[in-house]
Amino acid sequence: MENKVRPLVDALKLGKKAVFFLGAGVSTSCGIPDFRSPKTGLYAQLERLKLPYPEAVFDIDYFRESPQAFYTLCEELYPGKFFPSKFHFLLRLFQEKDLLQKVYTQNIDTLEQLAGVDPEKIIAAHGSFADNHCIECQERMAPEVLKAQMSKKSENDGIPTCKKCQGYVKPDIVFFGEGLPVEFFDNWDEDSANVDVAIVAGTSLTVYPFAGLPAECPKSSLRVLINNEIVGDFKLSRRKSDIILKKTCDEIALLLALELGWNDELDTLIEA
Ligand code: OAD
Numbered sequence: 001m002e003n004k005v006r007p008l009v010d011a012l013k014l015g016k017k018a019v020f021f022l023g024a025g026v027s028t029s030c031g032i033p034d035f036r037s038p039k040t041g042l043y044a045q046l047e048r049l050k051l052p053y054p055e056a057v058f059d060i061d062y063f064r065e066s067p068q069a070f071y072t073l074c075e076e077l078y079p080g081k082f083f084p085s086k087f088h089f090l091l092r093l094f095q096e097k098d099l100l101q102k103v104y105t106q107n108i109d110t111l112e113q114l115a116g117v118d119p120e121k122i123i124a125a126h127g128s129f130a131d132n133h134c135i136e137c138q139e140r141m142a143p144e145v146l147k148a149q150m151s152k153k154s155e156n157d158g159i160p161t162c163k164k165c166q167g168y169v170k171p172d173i174v175f176f177g178e179g180l181p182v183e184f185f186d187n188w189d190e191d192s193a194n195v196d197v198a199i200v201a202g203t204s205l206t207v208y209p210f211a212g213l214p215a216e217c218p219k220s221s222l223r224v225l226i227n228n229e230i231v232g233d234f235k236l237s238r239r240k241s242d243i244i245l246k247k248t249c250d251e252i253a254l255l256l257a258l259e260l261g262w263n264d265e266l267d268t269l270i271e272a
Contacts, residue, residue, distance in 0.1 A: 001247070001255060008197065008243055009259045011222050016196040017101040018094060021213055025202020025227060026249045027109050030082045036204050037228075042073075049073070060177035064135065067159050067168045071150060074171070078147075079110045079129055087201065087249040088115035089269045093262050095121065102191055104184075106203060106210055108173045116269070125184045125210050127173040132160065136167030146171070180209065188213065195221045202249050205232025226252045 012018070024034035033042045043054035049069040056062040057069050092115045094100040103112055104123045110130075112122050132141040139162050141149075146169060149160040160169040174180055195217045204227075205211040215233040217223060224243045225234045234242055245252050257266040 001245070002259065004243055004245060005252075005255060005259055007222060007241070008199075008224055009256070011197050012097075012099055012260060015099070016222075017099050018197040018199050019101045019191060019195045019217075020091065020094075020103045020105075021198065021200040021203065021210070022103060022105040022107060022112075023201070023203025023205075024107060026085060026087045027082070027107055027111055027202070029085045029087075029248070029250050030109070030111060032077075032082055032109055034202070034204075036206065046073075055176055058173075058175045060135070060175040063168065063170060063175060067170070068157060070170070071157075071159050075150065077108070079108075082109060082111060084111040084115035085250055086253040086266065086270065088112055088117075089266055090253040090257060090262075092116040092269055093257070093265055096265075097262075101195075102187065104188070104210070104213065106207065123184055123187050125174075125180055126207075127171075127181060129171045129173065132169050132171045134162035134165060134167045134169050137162060137165040139164045139169075141169045188216075192216050193218060197221065198223045199226065200224065200232075200234070201226040201252075203227065203231070204229075205234075 028034050033040055035042050038044060046054050046057060049057060049072060051057055051069055057073060063070055088111050091100065091103060091112055095117055100121055102121055102123060103117060104125055105112055106126045108126060108128050110128060113119055132143065132146045133139065141160060146160045150158050152158060162169055198214060198217045198221045200214050211232055214223060215237060222241055223239060224245065226245045226249055228246065230244055230246065234244060257263045
């Protein structure tokens with residue numbers, strides 16, 4: 001494994017910055033399930049919600065008809081209960097060493113921010129819980145109001161409802177059937193031609209357009225996959241220079257920290 005990461009370590013030592021592309025696998029060690037892992041993934045555990053198919057819980061048309069399923073999960077997924085992983089703190093160290101270009105994340109757990117990554121460097125491709133809007137009239141609802149309505153099960157079964165039009169309100173996480181934030185496209189327009197090091201971690205690269213980003217990185221990019229399984233473009237169109245690290249994100253975070261001589265700093269961040 002040390003030999004495999006050598007070209008990455010060398011590039012970083014030369015001051016080449018990394019763009020990260022993240023998915024749910026970077027947060028499984030924090031106690032948050034990913035989506036598609038057999039047995040442990042969220043989609044394998046949703047029988048209780050009686051959905052027509054598992055992804056329906058995040059489908060805007062299904063939500064419009066049956067918001068209860070999402071709101072049953074929402075309480076479990078709501079940020080605030082989880083602590084960042086070794087891998088999240090490694091992102092922070094990349095930032096402190098001026099080696100972090102951008103973090104494109106599909107995750108809505110906000111753990112990158114909690115680990116101290118500058119919000120301006122984080123592109124929340126699938127939105128976040130930071131704000132909420134009515135799906136009918138787009139009226140905003142503050143997070144405190146949403147949480148208060150969620151906990152009042154006696155009113156509308158705890159489903160947050162717009163004070164203006166009585167439409168259902170949902171957090172600004174991107175559902176299937178909705179567009180990604182403009183910020184995602186604007187940033188990628190700027191970054192796509194300019195990726196020296198691309199680190200893809202903890203994602204099955206299933207959901208587009210995000211899943212297509214590694215394939216759009218320039219041929220000159222050093223692409224690295226850190227994942228339990230080989231996925232997406234790393235499987236279909238593997239490049240000669242690609243580095244495939246089939247280990248957990250935290251194992252590789254530790255290995256990289258050791259190889260870069262950052263181990264003590266990583267420990268200090270985690271213990272702080
Ligand atoms: P997935 O559940 O599809 O993929 C997670 C990947 O991480 C899988 O390939 C796992 O094998 C791998 N994995 C899990 N734990 C790991 C670990 N500790 N170390 C290394 N690899 C690990 O999750 P995403 O790719 O993030 O979208 O899913 C993409 C989108 O699908 C999500 O953002 C969500 C979902 O539907 C929406 O809800 C819009």
